[in-house]
Amino acid sequence: MDNKVKFDDKLDKIFTYAKEYLGNLPKDIEVVLKTAFSDVKNLPTLGYNAKKTNDYNDVISLKEYVVKFVDKYTKGFENRPSVRTGNSSKTFPDPIVGKILSIRINTINNNDLKKIVDGHSLQMSIENIVGDLLEEYLSLRLADLGWYCCWGSSIDAVDFCNEKGELLQIKNSDNSENSSSSRVRNGTQIMKWARRKSTKENTFYWEDLIALTGAKNISEEDFVKFVSATIEKNPACIYVANEEMYK
Known part of the structure; x- marks a missing residue:
């Protein structure tokens, strides 16, 4: 074919x-x-x-x-963050990481060492869900403009599309883009947007997305509000193995 x-x-x-x-x-x-x-x-x-x-x-x-x-x-x-239940990671921390840390900082006790190692795994889980939160946030803010989320990777390397056939890939950070973003479909270039600049603190690209989509109601402040409300309403979307450890 x-x-x-x-x-x-x-x-x-x-x-x-x-x-x-x-x-x-x-x-x-x-x-x-x-x-x-x-x-x-x-x-x-x-x-x-x-x-x-x-x-x-x-x-x-x-x-x-x-x-x-x-x-x-x-x-x-x-399976969007506002309704899903997070699962435990199937990847176990490499024990050598804790060993190296205990050698480098030899005053650290075993309890604090475990918190740091487990906390790193938790941080990675949270970083992974940020992209999903961003996708859900934009699905709510862009729908009125005719941009719809391609949930479930139903279109490869494309996160949003519209009735004009325009294609948009979003990333949370500019250092997480991949080669698939450069593909051309049916003569249409996949547009790309990243929320933040990885090498400069507190630098975001919302104005670029506004220019691409015509949105007027998106911003970093609004995204933070959405994330806070979503996690407060559904904390189970992030799996925490031992919450008592952090209290």
């Missing part, structure tokens, strides 16, 4: 299958579906190889694919 194959002639069927499965067709899913199917390179595999098979030409296979796609999107949405 040609890598640039579009499914414009099948959009009505695609929307019908999604509507039958969901009972309705919310605007956000409609836009994400339309954007995803605008270019075969947007589509997650989900058991099919879109570039080498003709499965999408079969009505039944297309219906099955749409259901899987919607499930992927929905599961991503249902």
Whole structure:
């Protein structure tokens, strides 16, 4: 199958299958579906190889694919920070880290040493969730402007899309961008935005995102308020192995 194959002639069927499965067709899913199917390179595999098979030409296979796609999107949405329960890390701290720290600072006691090592793991978990919080925050602030979140990585390397077919990738920090951000889809460059500058304290790029999206109600202060309210309402989104240790 040609890598640039579009499914414009099948959009009505695609929307019908999604509507039958969901009972309705919310605007956000409609836009994400339309954007995803605008270019075969947007589509997650989900058991099919879109570039080498003709499965999408079969009505039944297309219906099955749409259901899987919607499930992927929905599961991503249902796992957003405001509602999810965090899981314990499956990665154990390297014991040599504590050993090196105890040698370097030989006055530290075992209890404080454990707090530092475990605290580092907790900090990493928190840093990982910041990107998810940013995604959820923007999903609320940008929807009225026609920008919709591609929940569940339903479009590879794209976090938001709009009805114009514009693609946007967001990152929490400018040093966490990856090579996929430079991809071009269907002649459309994936726009990139990072919330903060990693090498300069308290430097943020909200004005750049305002220019890209037309948003007027986003800022670092507003994001901090959102994060605070979200964590206070659902503290379980961040797993803490032993909260008593930090009291």
